[in-house]
Amino acid sequence: MGKLPYTKEHLERIVLTQLENLDVMHDYMIIIKKQTELVERMNKKLEAELSEVKEKVIYATSRTRKRKV
Secondary structure, three states, rough: OOOOOHHHHHHHHHHHHHHHHHHHHHHHHHHHHHHHHHHHHHHHHHHHHHHHHHHHHHHHHHHHHHHOO
8 A cells, every 4th residue: 555645643633623623513503503493483473473463454444344333
């Protein structure tokens, strides 16, 4: 087998750098997951609030129409 262009120390440094990068990516993924969960919760709240407003508008509109008749 031919001689490798890297020494053991080079390879160890590369592996350690890759591990550090994986750790950072893991941290980012946790942050993104939490942000996604927050966005989903806020979307559900917003959807509920919008449906309440929609119901009120429909109710008010139907009452106004009944009065005019």
